Each structure stands twice: as C-alpha cells, then as structure tokens.
Amino acid sequence: MSSDASTVAAFPGQAISQLLVKVASRCNIDCSYCYWFRDAAVYDKPKLMSVEVLDQLLRRIEEHVVRHTLAEFPIILHGGEPLLWGVENFRRIAQGCAAIATRTQCDIPIGVTTNGVLIDEAWLDCFEAHGISVAISLDGPAHVHDARRRTFQGGGTHAAVERAARLLLARDIVVTALAVCDPAVDPAEYVDFFADCGIRSYDIMIPDATVDETPPPIGSFYQRLFDLWFEANRHQRTSEVRIVTDMVSALLGVDAPTEGIGLRAVELCTIMTDGTVEVHDVLRIAGDASTRTGCNIFDHAIDDIRGEPRWQAAREASINICETCRRCKFMNACGGGYLPHRFSKQNGYDNPSVYCDDLYATFEHIQSTLAEQVYLRKPDGGRVAVIPGSGAR
C-alpha cells in the first residue's frame, strides 16, 4: 500500500458514524496538559449547550441515521467538563436518543468523558437509568494525578475522582479510566492503582505534543506497560489496557479501534455548544480556531461537514502519511502516529510523529513477543509459526 491516490481510494468515504458533542465549553478544574483550552476560540462559545441547540441536534441525529440507515450511532458527550451541563440535560438527551432509537431501530449508545469531580448519587442514577457509559479521567495514583489535574485554587482532585470511580464501579455502569502517560513514572504504579480500584479497562494515552515540541521519550514506558499487561493476562484475562491491545491488534493486522493507532481515515467531527460543527476536536492543537468550519446544525445536515475543506484536509492527512512512514515496516500498524503528534507549523501533518522513535521501538518490542506467542494450529494438531523464522511456542 502506498500513501498516494491509490491509498485514498482504498479508504472510501462513509457517513459520519459517531458524534463528539461538546455540551459544556468550560471546565471546573485546571489540568496542565489540557488541549482544549490551548485554543482561545473555545471561549467564544456558549458555556453550555442550550435546549434549543439540543433539540435541533436530536432532529439532525434522527435525520442522519434515517438517511444512512445506520444500525448504530454512538454519541459521546464531552467538554470542557460535560457534567456542568446538568443531570436534567443528560436525561433529556438520553430520552431523546432513546426515542429516536425506537423510531428508527438505530442503536444510539451514549458515553460521557468526565473528570469525575461532580459525580454524586444523582449522576449515578442518571448514568445507570439511561445506560450511559462513563470514561473517567484518572491519572493513576494520587501523586501522578494531582501533579497535573488540579483545581483552579491549586489543590489536587485525586481524592474526589477516585471516590467517583469507586462509586461508579459499585453500580451497573460501564466504566473506563483514561489516564495520560507520565513517562517519568513506572507504569506499574498505574497498573497497580487501577487494579486496586477494580478498574479493569483503561487507557494510558500518549501525551499530546507536536513536532515543534520536544517531549520526553515514551518508548520505555510503553514497552514496560506491554510487559505488565502481558504478565497480568498470561493465565487469564485480568485487564484491558486500550493502547496496548490497540497496538497488538494493529500488529496482528486488524483495525485498532481508536484513532491513535493504525492507518485509517480519521472522519471524526465535533458538535460545539452553539451547534456549530467543527473538524476533529484534537486538531485545535494546530492553532486558534483551526478546527472551525462554516457548518452548523441549524443550516446543515451532519454529513455536510464532509464538504468542508478543513475536514477534508484532516481526513487526507490521516491517510497520506509522510515519506519516512511510507518506508517503515510498521506503516500499517502505526499509521504514522496520532494525527496531532504529526503536526508542525512548517509542514502541517506531513511529518513522522514526534514520538516516531518511541513508537517504532514499542512496536518492535511487541512484535517480538507476538512472533513467539501466535501460531497456526493445523487440523492435525500441529503448530506452525505464523511469522516465518519465529519460534512459535
């Protein structure tokens, strides 16, 4: 596969298949690494999505799923801090989506990504009653979390968030933890913390950085994280660490489910609090208002974003990787790295990831284990190494 016109043809367009909905543009805590407030344009947006915008959004969602006969259309409520929108608004959108699902036979699962600070019994009841999945931002142990996820007064938030995570786990609610990697910390600290909490599904995301920056190396962290995952799951499945399983999936030739791993078209879009439709949220790392388009849900269908030059440019950037990546043996598994990590002011997205060396080393490390662990079992019971030259065992 090459990254040219033929590659683009290999990734034909499709209907927008999920929505990131910004229901609050402000946050109640002050994280040091937040990408959202790097773009001052977010302050131009209403603090909260109004009922008028919500009702129009529900109309557009129904129109969209009917037009494309979708079987499923996930909605992710996001911010800022989405819980600032309030329980009643969550109930309203959940009920609206449930009604659409009934009318259209399209499943519309709802998830929320929250810092967890506001979670109380009323929120738990809401999540449970409406089947809302919760991703809670929790950077592992307190000393790691509180170093970066702080209140506006400078205090830590870990105690409140850990409490919220434990409350969620005690209820019938789907819970995922989202952490951001601090490469100076032993990954075992994250792994042990999540195990102690009872959180079995989590991600430890690569810190955001562009090619114009010089972030600390992360390769050793992720290789050790893989080793920890490998040992923890050696005899039975005990945990799922999303970035690890994504990388394993990608190396095994299947599509990794999330945007950071693998060579696939990124076709995400964002609904803002005022109903405007923007390019994929994280690309605001490219500068103020860099995700803005001319689309809004009052005048445009959701899929109209596909005609926007900025949306098209981001999509093409996701599959048109740079020359260095096209020559790399991990091209398909890596996909050139997470799109924002490829950005530079000089070349746009036409760069290897700022973490290229780390990603390569990590894929190499995982690949060497897979070569020993994956085999083909023949009908007569014999084993054949899947990767020639490897010693399947």
Place this chain on the structure above:
Amino acid sequence: MPVLTLKVVASLLQLHGPGATIQSDHPGIDAILGDVRDQVASEGMDQPAATEVAFRRAGFVKGSGGGAFRKTAAAGTGGFRKGAFRRYY
C-alpha cells in the same frame, strides 16, 4: 522480522485447509486473535476495511470501533473485548 497482515493470515489458513486456526496460548492475545478470525471470516483478505475510528478521549463504545470497553456479566468491572457486545469492523 516481517509484519503480520490479514492477507498473510488468510493465506496461511487457506494453505492448511479447513480446521486450521490462528491462535495463542496467551489469553489476552488470543482474545484479540478472535478479532483477526472474525475479520478474516467476514472480509476476506483483499480489502482494507474503510471503518470509522473512535475518539481517543472516550471510553466506550460498542460498534464502529469504539473503545471496546463494555461491561461483562460481572457488575462493577470493566468489560472485555469479547464481552457483551461485538464490534462491527
């Protein structure tokens, strides 16, 4: 060391005939290989899947390549890849 692709997997399976399976004795890897088996079975080997990717900053979702974190039968725990749902890609 060459990188595995679905095409290689499918060719090997074809070479060894019906009853051949790709697998691992490591439960975590074997669970992911379930996706390989599904994808080989459903798509064959020729076409890269033009599927949507999911937001990195969200924890779920079933279908369309979300986070694959769905709750299994055990209450209060995170779900596994082959839990109560199936991904569609």
